[in-house]
Amino acid sequence: MCGILGCVSGRVDGALFDRALGELEHRGPFDRGQAEAGLLRLGMTRLPMSSRDDYPLPPRVDGWLASYNGEIYRGAVGGLPAEVGLLIDALREGGDFPDGMYAFALLEPSGARLHLGRDALGIKPLYYWHDPDRGEFAFASELPALLRLLGPRKLDRASVADVAATGAVLGYRTMFEGIRLLPPGTLLSLDMREPRRAPRLSPLRTAAAEREEALDEALASSVAQCSHTFRDVGLLLSGGIDSNLLNSYLPDGAAKFHVEVADSGDHPGQQRALHVCQVAGGDFWALARRAVRNFSAPTRMSSILMYQELAELVRRHGYYCVLLGEGADELFWGYPRHLAMAESGFELTPRQLAAQYFGDFSARAAWLAPELEAAALARVDEATGEMCADGLDEAVWRFDLHYSLEPLLRRADHLLMSQTIEARLPFLHGGVPARARGLGRARLEGLRQKAPLQELIRRRLPSYPIEKKRHFRLPFSQWPGVVDEMRGFLSNGLDALHGLGLARLSPDAVRSMAAGDAFTLTTLLLWRQAFAEHLQ
Template identity: 45%
Template sequence: MCGILGYVGTGFSVSRFAGALRLLAHRGPFGEGIAALPNGAIGMTRLPMSGAAAVPLPPQEGQRRVAYNGEVYQAGCEIHGEIRLLLDGLQRGVLPDGMYALASWDPQTRQLTLLRDEFGIKPLYYSYQPERGLLAFASEPRALLHLLGGARADAEAIAQVVAAGVPLEGQTLFQQVRLLLPGEVLRFDLSQERPRLCQRQRLATAPASEVDSLDEQLGETLERCRQTFRPCALLVSGGVDSNLLGSYLDPQLQRFHLCLEGDEESLLPHPRLQRFELRQEAFMPLLRRAVGNFGGATRMSSLLMYQRLADGIGEQGYHCVLLGEGADELFWGYPRHLELWRRRDAPEPRRFAAAWFGEYRRKAALLAEPAGRRVAERIEELAHEALGQGLEAAIGQFDLHYSLEPLLRRADHLLMSRTIEARTPYLHGALAQRAGRLQRIVGDTAKAPLVALLEQREKRWQAQPKRHFRLPFERWPQALGEMRRHLAERLPALHDLGLEGLDAPSVAALPGDQLFTLTTLSLWQQEYGASL
């Protein structure tokens, strides 16, 4: 796991670039380096996981210099072998199994290539401003904003977060700063004075060889994801996904679990389980830090939970943890999957969008017009376009972009704030391609293949209702009160962001999930105010 950085433009400053690279030191405290480009540079910080041998950074492969963040899951590969597999995959048009973001400079073709893995496990932000002759990118927003010298708030993306809880179509809350989409490749021609985008494409992971059963496949994939010379632990939530992973692992492997004040536990007993507690009294200070590390506003109250986990795991000295992320999206584990599948016919766009974004039109009413109307219409346009591919494809598209990618980025930014690599076995091997061919819903049972496998492997397991990994606001009155007071004090600043319909009575009436989204927006405005 590493941090990567790049800048091409006439205003290139070595000292500013070095300062931006220092902002990624937590992603790679075991080495850093810079390589020159025409009118710029690429840089990299390193947290070695597959091998500890020292290498020049960014690594050189032939004539190419490659800034690389992530892992390719190929037995026996260290960093140079992983980079060769990625460069070969780019040439062939199919990607190797792994999690990565990459920037490759080829002096022969004078091209700079940016790449993000198929599911978006590793983040990459970029700003391409052809009118200024500027291209910049980084693993995290703070470093990119330092390179750019700041950015304006993006009113359209802010409206999207208010209504949907997440920016749409790769936008961020900063103008002219975007996320590379999952599986996206961008190629820039640097042969002229100004960088020019010459190709944009989407690539998928090469089909993996399958074994006879889901049981064998998951065990094989988990073993591949565990390969590191560093101690590894498992995050345990108490649900199907983490318990199933745990059934394959050595009983002596460390487990970590987050206990929420006022919440009931449903954990199977384990001798190597360590608990971290999250109490309401820590809510606002911890949330402020989490928003700063995440670099945006969000509806995901698990943001706070991941910051607490990261702090606890970091204090224990671990740099690698296994997560159950991706199982709900690939194997259909959410209530929305049950509801949509029971009907079988494609719903109208409003109802389909509501399955992901809730009452987005009611939330959009807080925005000044025409912004509120426009964001609601755009959400419905996206739903209509997705449904044109068929129901299953539409579910997959919305799950990837508006559920899985934000969850993965949350895990990356919060865990990496304490130099911890997250590994996600459900997103590797042949599990994704196998999931699409299985009967994922059986009767009233979502994620049926994984539930059946867990019942087979863990006799102590008892079926229970789906428990979302989120804060129990209905039992956290202190946190609700803190958010209401914070928003009431910040009304003028929030009006400046376009929330003209937000006033003291509406703040007093907002439900917990919407309070959380708006509180993260306000904290983002405060934490990043110097860059706006």
């Protein structure tokens, strides 16, 4: 696990680059280094997980200069150079990339092209920026490091509008003009001889599972692969099916970490080696400020506070690696929206499908200035049209990937890595994703969410009580005082919200605002405070 940083520019010296690399120290405090190749400066920090061996950073493998963040689970024997070598082989041969989680930068031995890539499901994040006028390019694992290189940037007001309307930024933009996230499963190639030319984006294909396995066997194999490290491995354990199923494959004494949210009713019951932290209404503001800063974006996901508290709990107990159940709900259709779609016979218009993910985005868009409202709704329609081009089932998968799973994985990465903790996700490796998608609508057999996982946990843990899914989020309905505080915070910041583009948001609307909407706009103002030094 590492942090990666790079730039193609004649204006960034070694001292500035090193300060920017220091912003990634929490991602790899055990070693760091930088190297130059023409106009490219490449850096890397390292948290060793697969091997204790030391390597020069960034590594050179077969003449390629590389910066690499992640883990490869099959075929990588020989530590960091071997893992980088597998990525190089896939790139050089135009073949499938290996199963794993990664973001990487690879410079060809000739220096002619620089390649960036992000794993197929977006487990590891990678941000990038390109200035075609200057022919400059930069990228990083996290926004603060990239902003340290680039200096203050303009606010992307379209992103503000997206957040206000949908709770998320659409199209892999960020809150800063010109800075983007590399989409999952994407390979970016920059011609170093003509850096003013726009980088080329192409699909990054991942190798299929080596053999067809039953779900039980595939998940057991994936848990074993994800647990392979010389470090102790823990588990983030909730009261739900996904993490309890993972727990059934682990040794009884494996450490487990749980966040107990006051008044939520979510508890995993008695467990050996269980460490518990608590989040109550009185913790809200301090946690929210830390979580928004580390997530680096406003969001509708109140679970960022719970992840922040979990990260700090895991770190207090000295762990650097935990397993997570993320991805099971998207792969096996575990959300209420999946059940609602099934009950409707999967007969939805594109806008109705978008509403399953974004809620009543049209009503929230009405808070925006008219031109921002129209543009935000057009972006939703454009994104939905693209998603629906190949039928509803494929549209559901694409929405799940881009507007549910990727933000959740980025949440886990940024919040856990803020405390130097690697997240590993057994549901997203081996033959598990392909097997889940191959089940089609049978995932909701008998109108049961995650029917295959329900059957599997009944076999493995017969006494496990299968209940209706409870969302992993703060219980605002039981925290009216916190909701009132958020509304007061927004009322005091109403001028700032108007200045950000929410020109038609009225005092009355704020006073009656739903808790989830109040949280989203609260994170917007907290983000603006946290990143003020980076805004022009």
